Amino acid sequence: MLYELLLACLLVGTALSLYILSTFLLLLLRQALSPLRHLRGPPSPSFFLGNLREMHDQENTNLVVRWEEQYGSTFVYRGFMGAARLMTTDPVAVAHILGRGYDYPKPDFVRDNLANMAAGEHGILTVEGEDHRRQRKILTPAFTSAHVKSLSSIFWAKAVELRDIWLEVASSRSLAAPSDPFHVAQTPQVAKDDLRTRAFARTSSVLPNPFSSFKPGKATSRRNHTAKLSGSSMSTPPSSPVRVDVLAWFARATLDVIGEAGFGYRFNSLAAAAQKGDEKTGKSENELAQAFGVIFASARQFRVMTILQAWFPELRRFRRAGTAEREARETMRRIGMSLIEQRQAEATKEQAAAAAARPDDKSTPAVHATAGRDILSVLVRSNLASVPSQRLSLDETLCQISTFLSAGHETSAAALTWTLYALARAPDIQARLRRELRDVPLPPSSPPSSPSAPSAASAIPEADSDTVGAVLAHPYLDAVVREALRLHAPVTSTMRVAGRDDVVPVARPFVDRRGRACGEIRVRKGDIVTVPLQAMNKSREVWGEDAEVFRPERWLEGGGGQESAGKPGRGQKRAGAPGLWGNMLTFLNGNPLNGNRACIGFRFAINEIKIFLYVLLRDIEFSIDPTIEIEKKINVVTRPAVKSEPHMGNQMPLNIRRVVPEQ
């Protein structure tokens, strides 16, 4: 018996060693055969991790620009076990790679990672080839300009809710009082709770605690800072600025938005956070939000096994979900299924009603009908209207819900946060934008915006598309949003793998290790390619010497106005910069004929950001303590952290103060 056991162990051990050895040998072989071995690149500081550690901190060290200066726009860096990965900032090469999405799919380990991070195995973010083409076609009607505009009232209502919470916080006179909902008193029990909420803020990126960085002492000690703000044409009441973690609040606001606009589901996470006491334990969080928090947190935990699984796919068979994770997935499935069933019932009813109204008309009903406007409703209708062989399966539809959440929630929260950060650091620009936004006429039926009465929201009736239209088309707002998204892309880089041997054209010849000038990049099937989206957005060749400067005016220099925004402005050399929106890569780029992997939700995100900025900036002034150094931390999405407060996790402490217009 013992002998058999030992023999079995020996066999398993030998099989495992052979598997690991063969994978490693294959890697060495692939390295030896890949044409990338001829390219220049930085030295690798670690055998196992290559340059990955440096890459992780690239946003704070200007790494890609430094590498570019040293090795040209096309070079290699090292990944796990020293594997050479291509990095190029060459616009022609990038256009070639991104324009052939199905020839350059996402690497297997990236897809596995995305699937684990709640996007699911069958969601549009994860699938490739024909499945992707089919899914993209069915999802497209839900993301058209007209449909996204019809969701504006949801963005608007959430922006007003957040504005009112912040106005309340800003006008609070008793922040240090123990009874105040925003105060965390340091009794032993509360201190324990505080630790718990802070840990929650660090680990659960879906629902960070907006109060986690709130420090009454610090807020009051910084009272004088906002007085230094220059350039504001608004006279401010004598209230003190109050420090809030805008990232955490935006995470909640955008979660509420994507829940309602994405699949008609109310997370109510803003309201939950604003309620006294509940924020300490997180118990008031909605169960779906909690479930996502569990999945996100566990997917983002650093585990050696996760790295091994990326390398040795066979090990993924031994992946075991803990009880909390299993329960979370069951909750997601149960709620998701019920949302889909509701939508399907509505859509079938609509179809029947349409058929009854037009008994002779056998054609399928139009995608846009009267019922639910949320993306899931449109998707379900679009699915029903497709030929059966092209339809999404139930599992595929279910995965889209988690995809919307993982792709459309934290990206938008980060984008809004970085925009406010840029504006807080540029008070003149903020003041001009506020002035101009206050001049956007409100419809006669709207109550006047009254800063002294936060609840008097400057709400617009849903039907008032004029105001929404004016906000979305506002030239300076558009320029500010473009500039913020250019300099602070929430997704720093993306990765692809060559699906076949290829010759990639370049605009800028480069020199290889042997000193030869190369006018093209040769790649072999299986070679990994990294496209540094953020670095390309800041390219001096494209944007000029002030590429690193936040200067929204650059978008108006082509003559001003919406029609010129996004087109080359005077003095700008933007030709050749590939990008879906505004010649930048923030939302990627794609080609409908061969894999359009560009962000399908870009209009959703832009409208959401503009409406939030409009509502918030009219009544609130944002500033930042100049002694605070903000760093960028990359964990799929690029989020801020305070350099001197690493224990606080991701946060963006800004000071807020209510503003009133000059009389």
Ligand code: HEM
């Ligand atoms: C400022 C906010 C956003 C940014 C910066 C952003 C950026 C991106 C980027 C860079 C990609 C390509 C990823 C890759 O292939 O490597 C992407 C894909 C995607 N985004 Fe967004 N996104 C944002 C908001 C949204 C929103 C609000 C939604 C949905 C409501 C959304 C849905 C998606 C989906 C479904 C994909 C996958 C598209 C495909 O593969 O066909 N995104 N996004």
